[in-house]
Amino acid sequence: MGEEERYEEARKRMVEYLRQQGISGEVLEAMMRVKRHLFVPPERSDSAYGDYPLPIGEGQTISAPHMVAMMCDYLELKRGEKVLEVGAGSGYHAAVIEELIGEEGHLYTIERIQWLVEFSTKNLKRAGYKNVTVTHGDGTLGVPEHAPYDKISVTCAAPDVPPPYIEQLKTGGKIVIPLGRYTQKLYLIEKKNGIEKNRKCDVVFVPLIGRYGF
Numbered sequence: 001m002g003e004e005e006r007y008e009e010a011r012k013r014m015v016e017y018l019r020q021q022g023i024s025g026e027v028l029e030a031m032m033r034v035k036r037h038l039f040v041p042p043e044r045s046d047s048a049y050g051d052y053p054l055p056i057g058e059g060q061t062i063s064a065p066h067m068v069a070m071m072c073d074y075l076e077l078k079r080g081e082k083v084l085e086v087g088a089g090s091g092y093h094a095a096v097i098e099e100l101i102g103e104e105g106h107l108y109t110i111e112r113i114q115w116l117v118e119f120s121t122k123n124l125k126r127a128g129y130k131n132v133t134v135t136h137g138d139g140t141l142g143v144p145e146h147a148p149y150d151k152i153s154v155t156c157a158a159p160d161v162p163p164p165y166i167e168q169l170k171t172g173g174k175i176v177i178p179l180g181r182y183t184q185k186l187y188l189i190e191k192k193n194g195i196e197k198n199r200k201c202d203v204v205f206v207p208l209i210g211r212y213g214f
């Protein structure tokens with residue numbers, strides 16, 4: 001069996017495992033299309049399809065596949081949407097979002113560590129993703145120049161929801177965000193007439209660092 005076939009088999013096993021955890025069909029199809037081994041450091045590629053986080057350098061991690069799947073599921077991403085991701089990291093989660101919003105959509109992802117801006121940009125490019133813009137900066141401020149967003153996906157844990165996210169979200173839009181320092185919970189925020197905040201599950205994320213972070 002060639003290397004690509006071996007990765008494909010591992011990807012199928014990962015997706016089958018996620019299916020058993022109750023992840024929706026569309027998210028699973030998207031994850032079947034994204035080559036996760038292209039988003040991890042080369043020395044980790046044999047572990048790319050295990051359901052756990054992996055180090056990507058600079059003390060940061062690529063989130064476990066089930067966490068990426070759950071966050072995408074909660075956001076109910078649709079084709080053509082404009083999405084903001086905070087914490088580009090490896091670019092993997094961005095690629096899954098891209099698969100769900102399609103060529104009609106656009107993803108803006110912001111990363112505070114310059115080396116990871118370059119790592120994620122390179123990974124997304126070689127995996128063939130074009131409708132994604134990676135920027136360097138403090139993502140606690142959002143990316144106001146491209147607002148408003150249909151959805152916001154925050155991949156690091158914040159003390160509370162940064163006010164710019166609420167301002168930059170469309171009415172009817174959703175944010176998924178981990179909150180807390182030592183004990184963290186994942187929240188789904190919905191902007192309707194007011195702001196609805198629903199607690200989902202316990203999580204472990206690296207901290208959001210910046211003006212409205214830690």
Ligand code: SAM
Pocket residue numbers: 060061062063086087088089090091092093094110111112113116137138139140155156205206207208209210213
């Ligand atoms: N989504 C990433 C992936 O698929 O690999 C995983 C992201 S990792 C769990 C969280 C990322 O958030 C780290 O790369 C970290 O540098 C970044 N981060 C932390 N604070 C940030 C901020 N204020 N603005 C932008 N990125 C931030």
